Amino acid sequence: MQERVRLTDAEINRDLLRSTMENPLWYWLLVGALGLIVVVAFGAAGYMFNKGLGVTGLNRPVMWGFFITNFVFWIGISHAGVMLSAILRLAQAEWRRPATRAAEVLTVFSLMTAMLMPLIHAGRPWRVAYWVFPFDWARGVYPNVRSALVWDPAAVFTYLTSSILFVYIALVPDIAVARDRTTGWRHVLYTILALGWRGSVRQWKLQLIAGILLSAIILPIFVSVHSIVSWDFGMAVSVEGWHSTVFAPYFVIGAVHSGVSGVVTVMIVLRYFFQWQDYIRHEHLDALAKLLIVVATAWFFFFLLEFFFGLYSLEAPEIALREMQVFQAPWSIYFVTFLIASYFIPVPLWLFKKVRRSVGWMLFTTILVNVGMWLERFIIIVPGLARKQNFSFTWGGYTPSAVEVIIIGATFALVCMLVLLFAKIFPLIPIGDTKEGVVLEDSIQVGKVKVPAIMRED
Amino acid sequence: MVQNRIDHKWGMVIDIDRCTGCNACVVACQAENNIPLNTEDRFRQRRAIQWIHIERYWEGEFPDVKARFIPILCQHCENAPCEPVCPVYATYHNNQGLNVQVYNRCVGTRYCANNCPYQVRFFNFWEPVWPESLRNQLNPDVSIRSRGIMEKCSFNVQRLRRAERIVEGQQGGRISDEDLSMGNFLPACVQSCSTSALVFGDFNDPNSKVSRMKEEHLHEGGRGYKLLDFLGTEPNVIYLSKVDPYATDAGDGHA
Amino acid sequence: MGITRRQFLRWTGVSALGAVVFNGCRIPEEELQIESPVNLPEDLVTGIDNWYATSCRQEPGCGVIIRVVEGRAKKVEGNPDFPVNRGKHSARSEAGLQTLYHPDRLQTPMFRADRNDDFLPISWDRAREILNAGMNSLSDRSRFLLVTEPLRGHLALLTSEFVQALGGRHMAFQSLEQINLHRAVKEVFGQDRLPDFDIENANYLFSFGADFLSTWLSPVRYAGGYGEFRQGDRKRGTHYQMDSRFSMTAANADKWVPVKPGGEGVLAMSMAYVIIRDGMGNADAAAALTDGQGPQALNAFAPDSAMVRDATGLDSGKIEDLAHSFADEGHQPSLAIGGGTAGAHRSGLFNLKAIYALNLLVDNIGKKGGVRFNPAPPLPELSREDVASVGMPASYREWQELAGSGSVDVLMVRGANPVYGLPPGADFARVVNEANFVIAFSSFMDETAGMANLVLPEYTYLEEWGDNVPSPGPSYQTLGIQQPVVRPFHEGTSSFGDELLTLGRELDLRLESRLEVTPDATMKDLIKAGVEKLWPENRGSVTAASFEGFWNGVLQRGGWWDTQATGDSGVAEIKPLDTAWDGSGLGDPGSGMFSLVPFLSNSIGDGQLAHLPWLQASPDPITTVVWHTWVEINSKVAEDMGIAEGDILEVSSGAGTLEAPAFPHPGVPPTTVSIPIGQGHTGMGRYAEGIGDYNYNTLSLLESTTDKDTGALAWAATKVRVKKADHGHSIDIPKFAGNQFAEEPHKGTIIKVTGPS
Numbered sequence A: 001m002q003e004r005v006r007l008t009d010a011e012i013n014r015d016l017l018r019s020t021m022e023n024p025l026w027y028w029l030l031v032g033a034l035g036l037i038v039v040v041a042f043g044a045a046g047y048m049f050n051k052g053l054g055v056t057g058l059n060r061p062v063m064w065g066f067f068i069t070n071f072v073f074w075i076g077i078s079h080a081g082v083m084l085s086a087i088l089r090l091a092q093a094e095w096r097r098p099a100t101r102a103a104e105v106l107t108v109f110s111l112m113t114a115m116l117m118p119l120i121h122a123g124r125p126w127r128v129a130y131w132v133f134p135f136d137w138a139r140g141v142y143p144n145v146r147s148a149l150v151w152d153p154a155a156v157f158t159y160l161t162s163s164i165l166f167v168y169i170a171l172v173p174d175i176a177v178a179r180d181r182t183t184g185w186r187h188v189l190y191t192i193l194a195l196g197w198r199g200s201v202r203q204w205k206l207q208l209i210a211g212i213l214l215s216a217i218i219l220p221i222f223v224s225v226h227s228i229v230s231w232d233f234g235m236a237v238s239v240e241g242w243h244s245t246v247f248a249p250y251f252v253i254g255a256v257h258s259g260v261s262g263v264v265t266v267m268i269v270l271r272y273f274f275q276w277q278d279y280i281r282h283e284h285l286d287a288l289a290k291l292l293i294v295v296a297t298a299w300f301f302f303f304l305l306e307f308f309f310g311l312y313s314l315e316a317p318e319i320a321l322r323e324m325q326v327f328q329a330p331w332s333i334y335f336v337t338f339l340i341a342s343y344f345i346p347v348p349l350w351l352f353k354k355v356r357r358s359v360g361w362m363l364f365t366t367i368l369v370n371v372g373m374w375l376e377r378f379i380i381i382v383p384g385l386a387r388k389q390n391f392s393f394t395w396g397g398y399t400p401s402a403v404e405v406i407i408i409g410a411t412f413a414l415v416c417m418l419v420l421l422f423a424k425i426f427p428l429i430p431i432g433d434t435k436e437g438v439v440l441e442d443s444i445q446v447g448k449v450k451v452p453a454i455m456r457e458d
Numbered sequence B: 001m002v003q004n005r006i007d008h009k010w011g012m013v014i015d016i017d018r019c020t021g022c023n024a025c026v027v028a029c030q031a032e033n034n035i036p037l038n039t040e041d042r043f044r045q046r047r048a049i050q051w052i053h054i055e056r057y058w059e060g061e062f063p064d065v066k067a068r069f070i071p072i073l074c075q076h077c078e079n080a081p082c083e084p085v086c087p088v089y090a091t092y093h094n095n096q097g098l099n100v101q102v103y104n105r106c107v108g109t110r111y112c113a114n115n116c117p118y119q120v121r122f123f124n125f126w127e128p129v130w131p132e133s134l135r136n137q138l139n140p141d142v143s144i145r146s147r148g149i150m151e152k153c154s155f156n157v158q159r160l161r162r163a164e165r166i167v168e169g170q171q172g173g174r175i176s177d178e179d180l181s182m183g184n185f186l187p188a189c190v191q192s193c194s195t196s197a198l199v200f201g202d203f204n205d206p207n208s209k210v211s212r213m214k215e216e217h218l219h220e221g222g223r224g225y226k227l228l229d230f231l232g233t234e235p236n237v238i239y240l241s242k243v244d245p246y247a248t249d250a251g252d253g254h255a
Numbered sequence C: 001m002g003i004t005r006r007q008f009l010r011w012t013g014v015s016a017l018g019a020v021v022f023n024g025c026r027i028p029e030e031e032l033q034i035e036s037p038v039n040l041p042e043d044l045v046t047g048i049d050n051w052y053a054t055s056c057r058q059e060p061g062c063g064v065i066i067r068v069v070e071g072r073a074k075k076v077e078g079n080p081d082f083p084v085n086r087g088k089h090s091a092r093s094e095a096g097l098q099t100l101y102h103p104d105r106l107q108t109p110m111f112r113a114d115r116n117d118d119f120l121p122i123s124w125d126r127a128r129e130i131l132n133a134g135m136n137s138l139s140d141r142s143r144f145l146l147v148t149e150p151l152r153g154h155l156a157l158l159t160s161e162f163v164q165a166l167g168g169r170h171m172a173f174q175s176l177e178q179i180n181l182h183r184a185v186k187e188v189f190g191q192d193r194l195p196d197f198d199i200e201n202a203n204y205l206f207s208f209g210a211d212f213l214s215t216w217l218s219p220v221r222y223a224g225g226y227g228e229f230r231q232g233d234r235k236r237g238t239h240y241q242m243d244s245r246f247s248m249t250a251a252n253a254d255k256w257v258p259v260k261p262g263g264e265g266v267l268a269m270s271m272a273y274v275i276i277r278d279g280m281g282n283a284d285a286a287a288a289l290t291d292g293q294g295p296q297a298l299n300a301f302a303p304d305s306a307m308v309r310d311a312t313g314l315d316s317g318k319i320e321d322l323a324h325s326f327a328d329e330g331h332q333p334s335l336a337i338g339g340g341t342a343g344a345h346r347s348g349l350f351n352l353k354a355i356y357a358l359n360l361l362v363d364n365i366g367k368k369g370g371v372r373f374n375p376a377p378p379l380p381e382l383s384r385e386d387v388a389s390v391g392m393p394a395s396y397r398e399w400q401e402l403a404g405s406g407s408v409d410v411l412m413v414r415g416a417n418p419v420y421g422l423p424p425g426a427d428f429a430r431v432v433n434e435a436n437f438v439i440a441f442s443s444f445m446d447e448t449a450g451m452a453n454l455v456l457p458e459y460t461y462l463e464e465w466g467d468n469v470p471s472p473g474p475s476y477q478t479l480g481i482q483q484p485v486v487r488p489f490h491e492g493t494s495s496f497g498d499e500l501l502t503l504g505r506e507l508d509l510r511l512e513s514r515l516e517v518t519p520d521a522t523m524k525d526l527i528k529a530g531v532e533k534l535w536p537e538n539r540g541s542v543t544a545a546s547f548e549g550f551w552n553g554v555l556q557r558g559g560w561w562d563t564q565a566t567g568d569s570g571v572a573e574i575k576p577l578d579t580a581w582d583g584s585g586l587g588d589p590g591s592g593m594f595s596l597v598p599f600l601s602n603s604i605g606d607g608q609l610a611h612l613p614w615l616q617a618s619p620d621p622i623t624t625v626v627w628h629t630w631v632e633i634n635s636k637v638a639e640d641m642g643i644a645e646g647d648i649l650e651v652s653s654g655a656g657t658l659e660a661p662a663f664p665h666p667g668v669p670p671t672t673v674s675i676p677i678g679q680g681h682t683g684m685g686r687y688a689e690g691i692g693d694y695n696y697n698t699l700s701l702l703e704s705t706t707d708k709d710t711g712a713l714a715w716a717a718t719k720v721r722v723k724k725a726d727h728g729h730s731i732d733i734p735k736f737a738g739n740q741f742a743e744e745p746h747k748g749t750i751i752k753v754t755g756p757s
């Protein structure tokens, strides 16, 4: 890590709190623009709720389309946070520090966005209470626990709760730093949120243990969430291409692939906006890219399993489905794009150190991965519905409508906007962690774990 | 108090060798069940609703071409894939063999439609509208489904309930085939089918025509079969095969 | 079926009463006990409904029962007792309710003195004044023309008397008339009425061009028989369809024999030749048919002759097989029917005569599974020749002559839409334009009513009295009764029959003495008087001690019939076969040309029902297209021509040009194209007018070719040029089927086929 500059605590505080303290024009213009997109999308959704789902491109037999694709996509992105923070934290991977907060925040906001999708998809969001809450309304029936659509909100809610806790616990020391440097309403807010953090040894110890415990708890949840999402499809007995036997691990690994890529994209963008060149450094990108090579290749292996095991069955409708995916426009175009974008371009490129250490290349490849992974979900969900069973009489297709495209586009704007707003209030790179990385030599033993010594504010 | 509640298992036998593809059943069902008007746009958007519909499959090339018709409606599966996936029990199995749909409970996930192998579930993508005067025709026994709600063949449960009240409530005896047809309790599609390709009745009643037909046809080598039987959905609808003395290819399916 | 009317009525009565009793005591308790919260709202409904029997007039023939709840008609079903349809009905009759409650029904009389002005709504009193004035303006009453649909029963009687008393003229209009069929039946069988065909009990059924399961004559009756023919309590019947189009009926046949358009008669003659040559069938009939000369009388029709091959497009082996199969002793009873396109050629009458004569060869007349003749209607006045002629459509040639004659001053149209329904060669609009005063009785502002001076809104058949003498009947005397099942939905409508009686009084035509009713009689009185004449005969389905009892019984059962009163049991005199085949205009259409085989829509018929959304939305059985016209063309031919589904084609004939989307499918013979009739309306309300992207009136393509003997329109004889439209547009055809060619990828998974047993 040769190019590393030794930074003073004061520099670190200044740089990493810059996003929260300064008010550049570009920031508000950007947030405003993103906000506008989100408002337009709310309008579109309102129009859809009013008119009915007829304004989408959904039809019989393709009753699930862009909204569900986007749901799966954002759930996938949300897997970045945990993958990076929890695993790396448990593994004490050194290079994780600058990435963790961005990853966790991305997790929380993409989960929230993902959860909007089924609500919009169902078309009458005010009815959702019947569906989600295990409460016997006046109807005398509880939600049906046999339905994967009840497992889904349960898993996602759990994941969301634990992710928020995860972010929050890591954030407490940083909030205290901010508290000590602000006045007015911000000071009040930070004071409340800092929970009286004074940086005592006991507090650090508790914070660290809580972080590690949550990491360990959250890992099974993380695996379960995308497994359960895959069961939304796998539970369907009659949709070809939806009941591949490897769906659960295939979905989980795919989620990690797109999630980690998403984190890299976000980190690079923030690095540019907030001038964090000294914190998000080339060796971080390098390490993440190496991780991505492994994840992507594992994912690709599952993709092959999924595809070929489908073919092995020799079932006519299954073959017809694969034929549609691979040979029939526009599906063939999506199919080829998705394979190239999410594997065949990025992975060979990542083999080169130059690429791994290039901000520009990494931005390009990671965006490509997510374009590909979005299409992957689309390719899994829609063709299966368009080729159900042997009923070629009803076979159809699907073209999304403007309303769907606007809403889908706006989810990206929404996540960006939320991250930016978050950056306005909280530091996006963990100050404490970074300092810890700098002052690594001062450490004490806590049980079996080595804990850094106290770092006091000047 | 009802002492002797009679258990039914309603079902249908559909002889595709009789069915001519005339679509009378389709329109009859629309009239009976307040199905929204299927406008040109709804067909173009592939959102037309037909609880019973006729599928037409081609075979061969001119001049040895065949077009085969099959009426498809909810199979009222005993082991219905649409039921467990509904998060709100808007579709459930009742104790009479019916797969019923509770409109005001449905939240519109469309999961059940994905999971129905027979594609007989129809979603109200639009609010149903009728010109004021046409509303006079609407059947007061059947609720109108608003946008965002799934619907499908109900085996005309409104007629079956009426039959139970009138026949069993008054006389105490099991509803017979004759009661069904005399009292206009037969499903509208069955009633209209001029070739009698559709036969409706109670599989729990050994004397019913459907029971006798099941006995006669549903066995190895017989004409009876259940649609996509290999899925294990256990439909309450039995099909009788098309007879074709000039069949070019009897099929290699696993049905 | 073992259904008796008494039981049926018992249940309707019980249902009405039962609901009340139940509501009062037991049922609510039961509901409390058994209705779990998971039950659906349908479980909770108890309404009081009544079912009334009446007759379907969507296209007359069947008896129906109507469910009425709180004064509103809710459902049409087949009358289980009625002999023609025995409890079954069609999509067309189901949609009768939409006629009744159609949002664009005319609700009040409308008038304009100048036909370039807009209509103004007027009262009925004013309308009647204008009507009388219009009728009185006639200087020469023979220049009065009344155009109706073919009428039967008492309305035919009334119409006939009215026209005679007035001294005017009447013409019955039907767009694709059955004159050739009537003439063939008359010439081959010596019958005045169409016979009944016992499809149910036939063993081998040979249908030449008759789409009898869909639109031909009495499809509900035939389909009822067909179900039993297929899977009744006996050996499965075999059905061959000799047809120039792959119709719904052809799709149901065991074997579809695509014959060249117009060649059906030659095929039948050739089959007759083989049968006689091989000494099969009834020898007496063979002798009579050949005038004693034996097979050589038919030598010209030997299957191996070039003429036969050219005319039919079939090789001799196939024709021999068909002939043997038809006449084989083990295949009896076999039955030949023909109509539709087979009779719609220059040689249409020749074709039909040849086809029906085959029945004589297998001697199936009056037998089980054969041709059964219909007796005269139960009341002698209903079978009077003048009354019968009111039910006989005028030929196309007559319409052509009318168009050029300038012989109409006052024109009255009812239940017919000749402006829409006549091809351009018989320009009915010209007749309308040349008349001084035009009156239209109609429930809708159709193309003809839209050109009138005075439009008089009619009751629908669910609101008025009438009767129904089915044609073809069920082989015994039948009189269906049509009664109002609901109060008139719109105040400003009236009954055509009643208005005709009123007009007769105003014009002092003394109809009541001609009809033997009281001076203030209405249609109801007229029909009741007719039924009263039946009562003393004390026979048939209803007998009663008093006339009131009889009348009630007849109303309750939806009519009266006498299964013992059957028609002739045989043919009095078999005439020799007509061998004067004239093949001109037939043969190959030439390169780039196709034979146009138009067809009636399974739902909207000839377009008379195009205003009903249920029928517009009822998929065509073969293509599943809805709400639109299309051009059926062979898939391979289309591929060669670079035509894909939805591409707009320009189809032109000597009479006109239209544009419509292509629908290629494998069932179209390569040298033909088919276009359904019925769309392209410029009136008739929102569901018919201007719907679709390219909806033209198919009839506008038809050239004025007529049958050389009868003057009937040879509506299947037009040749057309087909090409992709120059603008190169393509549309998404509204249809029910998905977007893939529907062939089971895994054959036998959905439709299991049992081979020959």
Ligand SMILES: Nc1nc2c(c(=O)[nH]1)N[C@H]1C(S)=C(S)[C@@H](COP(=O)(O)OP(=O)(O)OC[C@H]3O[C@@H](n4cnc5c(=O)[nH]c(N)nc54)[C@H](O)[C@@H]3O)O[C@H]1N2
Residues within 6 Å of the ligand: A234, A243, A244, A245, A246, A247, A309, A310, A311, A312, A313, A314
């Ligand atoms: N949807 C769904 N997913 C599941 C499960 C489930 O029940 N449902 N169960 C889970 C469990 S417990 C397991 S063990 C895994 C099993 O997952 P898989 O190993 O995928 O098992 P199968 O689907 O039984 O078989 C895979 C493919 O091999 C084909 N095949 C059969 N014999 C041969 C052969 O001799 N050679 C080759 N090349 N192919 C052959 C089959 O037709 C099938 O297409 O799935 C897991 N995932």
Ligand SMILES: Nc1nc2c(c(=O)[nH]1)N[C@H]1C(S)=C(S)[C@@H](COP(=O)(O)OP(=O)(O)OC[C@H]3O[C@@H](n4cnc5c(=O)[nH]c(N)nc54)[C@H](O)[C@@H]3O)O[C@H]1N2
Residues within 6 Å of the ligand: none
């Ligand atoms: N024809 C054919 N047969 C096969 C296979 C094949 O490919 N083809 N695959 C084989 C393979 S690989 C496998 S793994 C087996 C699987 O065979 P099984 O182990 O029988 O698998 P499941 O059908 O999942 O049955 C598990 C049961 O446990 C219940 N259950 C679910 N959760 C719990 C729980 O928390 N506690 C308890 N006590 N019960 C629970 C479920 O309701 C279900 O009844 O099938 C084998 N059999």
Ligand code: SF4
Residues within 6 Å of the ligand: B073, B074, B075, B076, B077, B080, B081, B082, B083, B099, B115, B116, B117, B118, B119, B120, B121, B152, B233
């Ligand atoms: S046919 Fe479909 S909707 Fe009907 S019970 Fe079976 S799975 Fe459910």
Ligand code: SF4
Residues within 6 Å of the ligand: B085, B086, B087, B088, B089, B090, B091, B105, B106, B107, B108, B109, B110, B111, B112, B113, B150
């Ligand atoms: S669409 Fe309605 S019935 Fe179907 S699964 Fe969803 S909530 Fe249940």
Ligand code: SF4
Residues within 6 Å of the ligand: B028, B029, B030, B032, B033, B051, B052, B073, B152, B153, B154, B155, B156, B187, B188, B189, B190
């Ligand atoms: S049983 Fe009733 S609901 Fe079902 S298709 Fe027939 S008419 Fe429609």
Ligand code: SF4
Residues within 6 Å of the ligand: B018, B019, B020, B021, B022, B023, B024, B025, B026, B054, B071, B192, B193, B194, B195, B196, B197, B198
């Ligand atoms: S009414 Fe009967 S014959 Fe006609 S399509 Fe329906 S099932 Fe077939």
Ligand code: SF4
Residues within 6 Å of the ligand: C056, C057, C058, C059, C060, C061, C062, C085, C088, C089, C090, C091, C092, C093, C218, C219, C220
């Ligand atoms: S065939 Fe004609 S008469 Fe018979 S029910 Fe249908 S529309 Fe009415």
